[in-house]
Amino acid sequence: MELYTDEYFMNEAMKMAKEAFEDDEIPVGAIVVCRNKVIAKAYNQTEKLTDATAHAEMLAITAAANALGSKYLNECKLYVTLEPCVMCAGASFWSQLGEVHYAASDPKRGFARFSEGLLHPKTKVHAGLMAAESKQLLDEFFQKLRK
C-alpha cells in the first residue's frame, strides 16, 4: 500500500491551511516533500508576523532550505492549497523546486495569469488536487471576515 500519494501530501498542506484558519489568517497551507518525507510545513502568517511576505510557500521554502542545508530544492515537491502568487512563484524559481502541486486556482493574483516564465523551466506543475476543499475553506474565511 502506497501511503505517500499526492493526495496524502496535499491533505497535509490542507491541515496547515486549517491551522491558518484557526489563527485568523487567510487559510493557505504549504508543505515541502523531499524523497517522500515532509521536510517543511507552514501556513500563511502575514497577520501574526506583520509581514506581507510571510506567505505559506515562502515560509515553507525557507524552512526546507534550512532542513536540507541547500538553497536549491530540485529534488523537492511543494504542495500548497492555493495557486502561488507572483512572489511565491519567484521564490520557487530561485529555489528550483522540482514540482509544484497546488489545489485551488487564484485568478486574481495567481502566477499563471501573468506568465508561464515565472517558474523555473524545470519545475513541473500540477493543479487542481483538493481544489474544492481548499476553495471552500477560503470562502468560509472571507465570509467570516465580512461579518
Added chain:
Amino acid sequence: MELYTDEYFMNEAMKMAKEAFEDDEIPVGAIVVCRNKVIAKAYNQTEKLTDATAHAEMLAITAAANALGSKYLNECKLYVTLEPCVMCAGASFWSQLGEVHYAASDPKRGFARFSEGLLHPKTKVHAGLMAAESKQLLDEFFQKLRK
C-alpha cells in the same frame, strides 16, 4: 541644503551592495525610507542564510514592516541597486510600497521583462540612478567568481 535626496538614499543602498560584495554575496543592496528616515537596510544573503529567497529587497521589506509595525509600506520608498526580480516585485506588491527606485536593470530576471502588472498599481517606479556604479560592482563580482 537638502541632504536627503534620491542620490543620498541610493548611495546608502550602494553601501549595502558593497557589504554584500565583501561577504562574497552577489552585490545587491536595498534600503527602505519612510518620511526621509532610513528604517531598514539589507543586502543579499542567499549564501550566508542558505536561502534562495534572502534577496536584499525581501530582507529590507520584512525589516521595514517590523520597524513600522505594519505590513503595508504605502508611505515608504525602496531603494535597491538592481532591478527587482519577480519575487521581490511580488513582495513589493503585497506590501504596497509607495515608490521603488532601482539602479541597474536586470534584463534576465528583472520584473519589467515579464509584466508591468507585477507591481502594485499605486507604486511609482524610478530607474537608472547610479546604474553604472551598480553594474560595475556586479560585473566585478562575477569576474572574481569566474577566476
